[in-house]
Amino acid sequence: MEMLTIGAFARACRLSPKALRLYDELGLLRPARVDPDTGYRYYAAGQLERARLVAWLRRLGMPLAEIRRVCALGSGAAAGEIRAYWARVEAETAVRRDLAAFLVDHLTQEPRRDTTVNTLELRHHAHSDRGRVRPANQDTAYAGGRLLAVADGFGPAGAPASTAAVEALRFLDTRETPAGGVLNLLEDAVRGAAQAVRDAADGTEEAGTTLTALVWTGSRLALVHIGDSRAYLLRDGELFRITHDHTVVQSMLDEGRLTPEEAVSHPQRTLLLKALTGAAATPASPDLRLHDAHPGDRYLLCSDGLPAVVPDDTIRRLLATAPAPDAAVHTLIAAANGAGGPDNVSCVVADVVETAA
Structure with a gap:
């Protein structure tokens, strides 16, 4: 089984070594092997797909607890959970978007010169x-x-x-x-x-x-x-x-x-x-x-x-x-x-x- 050092694995999946250590501690992405003498982490090439999925979900802003649950699902179920998560994000931001639009309009609107009676x-x-x-x-x-x-x-x-x-x-x-x-x-x-x-x-x-x-x-x-x-x-x-x-x-x-x-x-x-x-x-x-x-x-x-x-x-x-x-x-x-x-x-x-x- 091909093994990658934590640095090489981080470059391949675009997660920092610091993030990989955190995900190990949280049980989200365990290394394939830990050197018993140095404590150095090694990852299998087959773990890259899961690591990349974690990286993408973090970019979406998904909480780590929810990422752990999504990663445990099959592809179809995981896709459904991601779709549901993003729908919630859009619903939660809709009210803030409307308020922001109102504030921009309110703060940039010139005083009305309405001459109508x-x-x-x-x-x-x-x-x-x-x-x-x-x-x-x-x-x-x-x-x-x-x-x-x-x-x-x-x-x-x-x-x-x-x-x-x-x-x-x-x-x-x-x-x-x-x-x-x-x-x-x-x-x-x-x-x-x-x-x-x-x-x-x-x-x-x-x-x-x-x-x-x-x-x-x-x-x-x-x-x-x-x-x-x-x-x-x-x-x-x-x-x-x-x-x-x-x-x-x-x-x-x-x-x-x-x-x-x-x-x-x-x-x-x-x-x-x-x-x-x-x-x-x-x-x-x-x-x-x-x-x-x-x-x-x-x-x-x-x-x-x-x-x-x-x-x-x-x-x-x-x-x-x-x-x-x-x-x-x-x-x-x-x-x-x-x-x-x-x-x-x-x-x-x-x-x-x-x-x-």
Whole structure:
């Protein structure tokens, strides 16, 4: 068996001798032989493939513990784990990418010299319905001049939890918030909502709520989102989902482990990865981002009782054809109930309209 010194092996696999010694200590890449007198490490030529894989995975930023697990798998399974790891990295960096883009725009944007006498405002409507199957309604929906919110409670104290989360944000409806500071304000508000949910749940870990809200700044809408309630934007006849579900099934879709068709009937499709719960642990961080508002935009916030039974293309059609927010809300809820209404369903619809100052 051909043996290579640690220096020669390091040059061949592009790992430093220092890294090779660390991987030996961690049990990740043991040398083929260690000289009993000098302690000098020797490696077999057949170990180069594993060493190169370790080097590539380190360049990806994969943690050593995960590299050890991947290296123990066969080629096909290892490829699947690498694909899943990279999907997680992309999902985790998406929020930071959006925030970075906002900061660049905010810091480089010249002061607006707007001579128009028109301003933008929201016209809105909210309604929550028990549905056709559930014995009680654990959703909360709210729409005001500056705050739009939907919360979907679950567990034995689900209704108080969803109410508490939305109530904790209500102060945002009565104060002007500049776009530059709204994300920090929202982050602080969610901490308050998390504490309110813990108080309402009285320490019950099984109880909690999702929370999806938009705060109006006069020209932009700031989004805060945690859980699997959703926010959509209808612009120029096209429907865009602007939230990402924090669910086990969505993470499996992101990682390529499930197809959209399989996700529909997956037994864990309602299992949340993030929510505001009665547990005492630090709350999961929400998604935060800003959206520029255009006249004619129509926003929809809804609990998962709507998209679970009404396809997105139907949601788009009903949103696009309803003449006003109240009509849109009641039409969407009727569609969910017409499809069996297996869950509570709540909708908030808001139009961005131009008005004379």
